[in-house]
Amino acid sequence: MTALAEPRAAPLLRPALSSRGRMLPALLLLPCLAWITFFFLAPLVLMCWRSLASDGFSLEPYGVLFTSPLFTKVMITTVRTAAITTVFALLLAYPLAYALTISGGKVRALILVFTLIPYWVDIIVRSFSWLILLGDNGMVNKALMALGIVSAPLQMLYNPFSVLLAMVQILLPLTTVTLFGAMLRIDRTLITAAKIHGASEWHAFRTVFFPLSLPGVYGAGLLVFVLALGFYVTPALLGSPRETMIAQTIMVEASQLLDWPQASAAGAVLLIITTSIAAIYNRYFSLDRLWGGSDK
Amino acid sequence: MTEFAAAAMASGAQLRLRQLTKAFGASQAVDRISLDVPAGAFVSLLGPSGSGKTTTLNLIAGFLTPDAGDILLDERSIADVPPHKRNIGMVFQSYSLFPHMTVAENVGFPLRMRTRLSRQAARQRIDEMLALVQLGHLGTRYPRQLSGGQQQRVAMARALVSHPRLLLMDEPLGALDKKLREQMQVEIKRIHRSVGTTVIYVTHDQTEALTMSDLVVVMHQARVSQVGTPRVLYEAPANLFVADFLGDSNLLTATIAHVSGDELAVEIGNGEKIRAARGTSAAAQGSRTVVLIRPEDISLTATDERTAGQDVVAGTIKDISYHGDTFKLDVALGADMLKVKVPRERGAGMERGQKVFLTWNSSVVRLLPAADRTSDASGEDER
Amino acid sequence: MSATAGRLGLSAAVLAVLIYLIFPVIVVVAISFSSGNFLVFPPPGFSLRWYESIAGDPEWVNALWVTLKVGSLSALIAVLLGVPAAFALVRHVIPAKALLSALILCALVTPPIVTALSTYLFFVPLGLVNTVVGLACAHAVSGMPFVVINTSASLRSADINLERAAVIHGAHPLWAVLRITLPIISPGIVIGAIFAFVHSAHELLVATFVLGGVGKPVAVKIWSGVQATSDPTIAAASAILIGLAIFTFASAAATQSLAKRRTA
Numbered sequence: 001m002t003a004l005a006e007p008r009a010a011p012l013l014r015p016a017l018s019s020r021g022r023m024l025p026a027l028l029l030l031p032c033l034a035w036i037t038f039f040f041l042a043p044l045v046l047m048c049w050r051s052l053a054s055d056g057f058s059l060e061p062y063g064v065l066f067t068s069p070l071f072t073k074v075m076i077t078t079v080r081t082a083a084i085t086t087v088f089a090l091l092l093a094y095p096l097a098y099a100l101t102i103s104g105g106k107v108r109a110l111i112l113v114f115t116l117i118p119y120w121v122d123i124i125v126r127s128f129s130w131l132i133l134l135g136d137n138g139m140v141n142k143a144l145m146a147l148g149i150v151s152a153p154l155q156m157l158y159n160p161f162s163v164l165l166a167m168v169q170i171l172l173p174l175t176t177v178t179l180f181g182a183m184l185r186i187d188r189t190l191i192t193a194a195k196i197h198g199a200s201e202w203h204a205f206r207t208v209f210f211p212l213s214l215p216g217v218y219g220a221g222l223l224v225f226v227l228a229l230g231f232y233v234t235p236a237l238l239g240s241p242r243e244t245m246i247a248q249t250i251m252v253e254a255s256q257l258l259d260w261p262q263a264s265a266a267g268a269v270l271l272i273i274t275t276s277i278a279a280i281y282n283r284y285f286s287l288d289r290l291w292g293g294s295d296k
Numbered sequence: 297m298t299e300f301a302a303a304a305m306a307s308g309a310q311l312r313l314r315q316l317t318k319a320f321g322a323s324q325a326v327d328r329i330s331l332d333v334p335a336g337a338f339v340s341l342l343g344p345s346g347s348g349k350t351t352t353l354n355l356i357a358g359f360l361t362p363d364a365g366d367i368l369l370d371e372r373s374i375a376d377v378p379p380h381k382r383n384i385g386m387v388f389q390s391y392s393l394f395p396h397m398t399v400a401e402n403v404g405f406p407l408r409m410r411t412r413l414s415r416q417a418a419r420q421r422i423d424e425m426l427a428l429v430q431l432g433h434l435g436t437r438y439p440r441q442l443s444g445g446q447q448q449r450v451a452m453a454r455a456l457v458s459h460p461r462l463l464l465m466d467e468p469l470g471a472l473d474k475k476l477r478e479q480m481q482v483e484i485k486r487i488h489r490s491v492g493t494t495v496i497y498v499t500h501d502q503t504e505a506l507t508m509s510d511l512v513v514v515m516h517q518a519r520v521s522q523v524g525t526p527r528v529l530y531e532a533p534a535n536l537f538v539a540d541f542l543g544d545s546n547l548l549t550a551t552i553a554h555v556s557g558d559e560l561a562v563e564i565g566n567g568e569k570i571r572a573a574r575g576t577s578a579a580a581q582g583s584r585t586v587v588l589i590r591p592e593d594i595s596l597t598a599t600d601e602r603t604a605g606q607d608v609v610a611g612t613i614k615d616i617s618y619h620g621d622t623f624k625l626d627v628a629l630g631a632d633m634l635k636v637k638v639p640r641e642r643g644a645g646m647e648r649g650q651k652v653f654l655t656w657n658s659s660v661v662r663l664l665p666a667a668d669r670t671s672d673a674s675g676e677d678e679r
Numbered sequence: 680m681s682a683t684a685g686r687l688g689l690s691a692a693v694l695a696v697l698i699y700l701i702f703p704v705i706v707v708v709a710i711s712f713s714s715g716n717f718l719v720f721p722p723p724g725f726s727l728r729w730y731e732s733i734a735g736d737p738e739w740v741n742a743l744w745v746t747l748k749v750g751s752l753s754a755l756i757a758v759l760l761g762v763p764a765a766f767a768l769v770r771h772v773i774p775a776k777a778l779l780s781a782l783i784l785c786a787l788v789t790p791p792i793v794t795a796l797s798t799y800l801f802f803v804p805l806g807l808v809n810t811v812v813g814l815a816c817a818h819a820v821s822g823m824p825f826v827v828i829n830t831s832a833s834l835r836s837a838d839i840n841l842e843r844a845a846v847i848h849g850a851h852p853l854w855a856v857l858r859i860t861l862p863i864i865s866p867g868i869v870i871g872a873i874f875a876f877v878h879s880a881h882e883l884l885v886a887t888f889v890l891g892g893v894g895k896p897v898a899v900k901i902w903s904g905v906q907a908t909s910d911p912t913i914a915a916a917s918a919i920l921i922g923l924a925i926f927t928f929a930s931a932a933a934t935q936s937l938a939k940r941r942t943a
Contacts (some may be wrong), residue, residue, distance in 0.1 A: 043798045
């Protein structure tokens with residue numbers, strides 16, 4: 001039961017209510033943010049700090065990064081591999097995402113399950129399975145030789161081909177689902193309208209659907225690119241030293257050479273690159289749409 | 297237990313809103329709304345979406361805290377009282393019945409939460425409520441086994457079981473089809489008369505508001521546009537928005553041509569002068585105004601049958617549509633287009649392009665302010 | 680180009696891509712049952728010997744145990760912290776919501792090697808290296824986005840009026856959240872928790888740095904195994920991980936459809 005309050009006289013306007021109500025969202029968010037700050041952001045800051053100072057302040061590790069031929073080559077390889085992976089992932093994901101968009105309930109669910117099952121398998125295993133398939137005695141070579149297409153086993157491992165093949169396969173589910181999400185937002189009645197006005201299925205797709213899907217393509221592409229930059233297991237397992245990517249180099253610096261400043265510097269550079277790209281992504285494809293978008 | 301004895305004998309609470317204000321970020325949802333609701337009244341908050349009516353309801357319920365202003369229930373401020381302690385009943389558009397509880401358990405929920413009634417007493421109360429909403433036989437069913445109309449009645453029973461002095465209803469009939477809506481409107485009114493609690497009823501359907509309410513609060517862009525009984529709002533709207541929102545209307549821009557004593561004449565678009573009701577507006581000669589004539593107040597004749605004291609204007613029928621019991625005609629009057637509604641026998645035989653004569657009683661010609669200024673009038677208890 | 684030809688072409692492309700996706704999984708699982716000694720596909724015969732050798736090897740059993748502990752703990756932390764955060768983001772108006780969202784998600788976009796290195800450098804002075812708790816705390820960070828995203832999705836589609844109906848009729852707001860809303864959104868929470876668990880079970884680099892020594896989890900052991908041996912033990916271990924993931928997902932799906940049938 002509410003206590004009897006004095007009947008209000010003037011002033012009629014009261015200031016806003018209990019700060020208790022205002023504080024609630026902050027209290028709910030605080031533990032989560034505090035945890036992330038402590039266990040994620042603080043270490044990153046520490047890493048950047050360690051890259052600058054070992055015996056004293058020095059930018060030497062960065063200098064090495066930008067001048068050493070090893071690092072430069074690895075960075076170029078990394079960017080190139082990530083870029084090619086992105087292109088192929090998009091190329092393969094697009095028809096899959098499109099199929100998902102136009103499919104009805106059961107078929108869509110089926111395709112979705114198949115698309116997502118590989119996600120349940122970790123990267124090591126998926127990379128490793130290509131090792132089995134593409135080897136000299138692997139199934140692919142056996143099939144090719146049985147069909148008489150080649151007479152000797154093809155060298156399909158430890159080259160860019162195997163690395164890319166595996167990386168695309170690993171990133172494909174995420175690309176597909178991201179594209180699918182973007183495609184769902186396209187108003188399909190626009191396509192119907194185009195067809196009513198005489199456009200063929202292909203023409204309607206090319207002039208209406210495809211251009212509208214491009215923002216989704218760019219978004220998915222950015223995401224995949226960022227993730228591909230950081231790959232470790234796949235190039236390590238399936239690539240030759242020529243295909244070394246930056247994550248492997250950092251690993252070597254840290255765990256074998258124990259050159260913490262150098263590793264930290266390389267890590268910091270990689271971090272800056274991925275953060276910048278993610279920031280660009282966030283600017284155009286705001287992440288907070290995931291919670292329901294615009295503030296109420 | 298005195299709480300319950302008292303509640304059992306109480307009917308409706310008096311509700312006052314004082315300068316209630318709420319903004320979401322940059323947009324003002326409720327702007328200094330003041331309202332006086334008499335005890336036991338059935339009051340509708342009527343307005344288009346975005347007018348602030350649902351936000352006002354949520355403020356009264358306590359789901360939102362006002363930025364400024366106060367809410368008084370029986371002269372006691374409840375703005376600081378959390379929603380679960382306000383002793384209010386509420387019915388939602390989506391019924392919001394607890395899916396894992398039976399109908400009886402749903403209805404008994406407020407009793408379990410708010411009171412310490414014995415099982416027997418609670419059972420009795422639940423049965424009373426189910427009888428009130430005419431669902432006595434459905435106590436053991438689950439909500440998903442009920443139709444929409446039945447679910448809404450269960451929701452009402454749940455809202456009323458602890459005899460709240462205020463009942464809030466948020467577009468409760470929005471999810472029902474037309475016939476069912478009309479039946480439920482009658483039901484709700486019957487229950488209201490039985491129980492006597494004060495009801496705040498949010499709707500965007502003006503027919504619903506007009507037929508059910510003792511008092512209607514028309515809301516527009518976060519403010520109160522006008523408060524009054526249905527008849528006052530319909531027949532004597534205070535501004536353009538209310539005139540246009542309720543029912544069909546003809547709104548003609550005009551200039552005040554002549555003011556003297558009881559007489560008021562305005563000049564409308566085609567230059568003709570017609571007499572208007574004196575009304576409350578302080579009209580100055582030469583000032584711009586807007587004239588309201590309801591389509592059903594206009595008589596239509598094929599020949600000039602004017603009688604003394606009546607204004608008659610001539611026009612041409614541009615369009616006719618048949619509505620079963622009436623015909624609706626669009627009649628061109630110079631640059632203006634008048635909508636006219638006539639009974640079926642009158643309209644039969646009229647043709648597009650036909651020249652007709654329109655006439656009406658000058659008392660139905662109302663003047664409105666030329667610019668749409670909505671007031672935040674505090675509630676006037678006009679009965 | 681006729682519509683049916685287009686459809687056919689699309690279906691063919693889709694099928695090809697799906698095979699490309701699924702096939703390696705099939706390969707690994709098949710090999711794990713191989714009776715042969717080497718990593719050969721298709722396997723020569725059926726045998727459970729590799730599973731037996733794992734079951735008999737205390738190192739493998741221990742590794743699985745560690746993975747379970749780390750995964751469960753990190754998922755638990757992610758749920759305890761992520762669910763309230765989801766409520767805050769979906770139900771309340773918060774300044775700089777986009778920035779906060781980005782903060783929660785940034786763990787997913789950061790290269791794992793960077794996370795691993797920085798976490799290691801941070802944990803050393805804290806004494807968290809070589810501890811299960813330490814790794815769980817680190818994994819919780821990347822598990823949180825999964826919980827927050829899935830819980831938010833469930834929250835958004837849940838009818839807030841159900842909670843309001845309880846509150847206005849006398850229920851304490853916290854009671855209403857726990858007894859009305861939480862059961863409704865539990866599918867989303869559970870899915871998020873599963874994703875967090877699976878992510879932790881698969882994670883390699885942070886685990887290598889933080890717990891790569893004696894009490895290492897399965898992922899680390901598989902990685903060192905892959906580079907060293909060439910017998911199907913690795914395949915069996917991987918298949919176990921796959922099985923674990925599928926099992927958790929299936930049981931979650933089962934409990935949810937059971938819950939749905941109760942409340943529908």
